[in-house]
Amino acid sequence: MKKVLTFDFNNMMADAIGKHGFSDGDIDAIKQKAADAHKKVMSEAGQGWQGWMNLPYNQNEIADDIIECAKGVREKFDAFVVLGIGGSALGPSAVFNALKHLRYNDLPKEKRGGPKFYVEDNVDPERMASLFDVIDAEKTMFNVITKSGATSETMSQFLIIYDLLKQKLGDKAASHIIATTDEKKGNLIKIAKTEGFKTYFIPDGVGGRFSELCPVGLLPAAVLGIDIKAMLEGAKDMDELCKSDDLSQNPALMSAALQFMSMERGKNISVMMPYADSLRLISDWYCQLWAESLGKNVDNDGNQVFVGQTPVKALGVTDQHSQVQLYTEGPFDKVVTLIGVENFRSEVKIPYGFDELPDVNFLCGSTMNKLINTELDATEYALMKAGRPNYRISISKVDEYSLGQLLYCFMLQTAYCGAMLNINTYNQPGVEEGKNATYAMFGKKGYEAKKAELDSAPAKNQKYVI
Ligand code: PA5
Numbered sequence: 001m002k003k004v005l006t007f008d009f010n011n012m013m014a015d016a017i018g019k020h021g022f023s024d025g026d027i028d029a030i031k032q033k034a035a036d037a038h039k040k041v042m043s044e045a046g047q048g049w050q051g052w053m054n055l056p057y058n059q060n061e062i063a064d065d066i067i068e069c070a071k072g073v074r075e076k077f078d079a080f081v082v083l084g085i086g087g088s089a090l091g092p093s094a095v096f097n098a099l100k101h102l103r104y105n106d107l108p109k110e111k112r113g114g115p116k117f118y119v120e121d122n123v124d125p126e127r128m129a130s131l132f133d134v135i136d137a138e139k140t141m142f143n144v145i146t147k148s149g150a151t152s153e154t155m156s157q158f159l160i161i162y163d164l165l166k167q168k169l170g171d172k173a174a175s176h177i178i179a180t181t182d183e184k185k186g187n188l189i190k191i192a193k194t195e196g197f198k199t200y201f202i203p204d205g206v207g208g209r210f211s212e213l214c215p216v217g218l219l220p221a222a223v224l225g226i227d228i229k230a231m232l233e234g235a236k237d238m239d240e241l242c243k244s245d246d247l248s249q250n251p252a253l254m255s256a257a258l259q260f261m262s263m264e265r266g267k268n269i270s271v272m273m274p275y276a277d278s279l280r281l282i283s284d285w286y287c288q289l290w291a292e293s294l295g296k297n298v299d300n301d302g303n304q305v306f307v308g309q310t311p312v313k314a315l316g317v318t319d320q321h322s323q324v325q326l327y328t329e330g331p332f333d334k335v336v337t338l339i340g341v342e343n344f345r346s347e348v349k350i351p352y353g354f355d356e357l358p359d360v361n362f363l364c365g366s367t368m369n370k371l372i373n374t375e376l377d378a379t380e381y382a383l384m385k386a387g388r389p390n391y392r393i394s395i396s397k398v399d400e401y402s403l404g405q406l407l408y409c410f411m412l413q414t415a416y417c418g419a420m421l422n423i424n425t426y427n428q429p430g431v432e433e434g435k436n437a438t439y440a441m442f443g444k445k446g447y448e449a450k451k452a453e454l455d456s457a458p459a460k461n462q463k464y465v466i
Helices: 014-020 024-043 048-058 060-076 090-099 125-134 152-176 187-195 215-223 228-241 251-264 277-294 324-329 368-385 400-421 429-441 448-455
Strands: 005-008 079-083 116-120 140-146 177-181 198-201 269-274 296-298 304-307 310-313 334-341 390-395
Touching (some): 005 400, 024 251, 048 228, 048 400, 060 198, 060 228, 079 152, 079 215, 090 215, 090 277, 090 400, 116 125, 125 152, 140 152, 152 187, 152 429, 177 215, 198 215, 228 400, 251 334, 251 400, 277 310, 277 334, 277 400, 334 368, 390 400, 429 448
Parallel strands (some): 140 177, 269 310, 269 334, 334 390
Antiparallel strands (some): 296 304
16 A cells, blocks of 8 residues: 555644644543444445445446546547536546646647546536537537436436437437446436447445446546546555554544544534645535535434534635634634645746845745645644644645545545444435425426425515515
8 A cells, every 4th residue: 555645633632722622531532432433334335325335346347448438538529528416526526626637628639638528517507508619519428427317407417418419410419428327227227228328337335425436437537538447546545544443543534533523522614625726626525425424413213413514615725815714713613624735746936036025035936836835834833823623634646546545535534424423324315305396396297295385385575585
């Protein structure tokens, strides 16, 4: 295993931050609960909704097929568009942003080396219409991704795109769609079979937010020329590392235990703050993983618990000039996760000049690399001085292998924390009410009773509409 991630938990401890930190005694006291959570997660690895824990081991064969398919897409198409939402979109976006040129779509074709890349994860009509201004549907491959094969947002996008393709390409339309979905359940697989789409399957027991390391994420990544086997290797090595139930050896378990204890002390906000633009969308991916998995009203014994930590995304250094004021002086309700990159893939020097202006000149001769990491050190120090719990993940370099380790570590952390909270980490019943109300308002068959319920809801009081 290559050591590419370092976790520094010092600033979660009372020695560093005082009364909002933990003592060695607190860590000793949580050891058994953490070990129990670890045991539960390990004993269910690969089963039920923990099918995602098999992915580092069982995707190599399908990865070969994906790499072959991606090669063809890279040769033939000018654009690759993912149609999906939630877990079917956030992983592909995060990996694209982390591993490709930060202005990839603006590069000329020769420099890009692959198709332009878009992830369409909303049903905003202006956004959809604007897509048609920048792609040529005839030279675009669309990857429809939906585990359930039923999600209205994704299916509406699919209907629009397929209709357009049929108008432009007739019989050839089907060769512009790849469907990634459940092998047996849902409507997309039925349509895919009838229409003859190329398909990839989301394995059993792999829910949306845990699906980046299966064809959901692997195909878009391979189309972008990303080394998906190195990503899987990174995940596998993190899985091996985390086989230990010793908090001092297992970073995912330690993070989960510290977040769990923080929640118990009312720290119900988890800020994810990478100091690297390449990791900006990792925060979006983490927000879904953490919020949808842990935000639950009942535990596994049916008790009302109303647990979860609200994830907040922030970007260093940008948000030092927006949110950090709140983090250092506002309520003591947050845990800040800082992520730093030791070796950026570019170096930008700050040139000499303006000797007569010492307030400007002190920067000269240095690099942006040094500046961003110095600002990270400075924020870490400021948070520590203000007594704010924070911990730091240092990545030696953002590449396929380190990203595989990082993503898998966050997934394990979520699974452990869910086990410590004794909740169902893998469902999302709170999303259903809004979905069902949409179906009812849209006149979907079978939702007549829900429509009647909505119609009988009290009218809005005009007094409060200004
Ligand atoms: O994590 C989840 O399970 C959800 O966020 C889903 O990814 C999201 O609702 C999209 O579902 P589907 O992939 O079935 O279209």
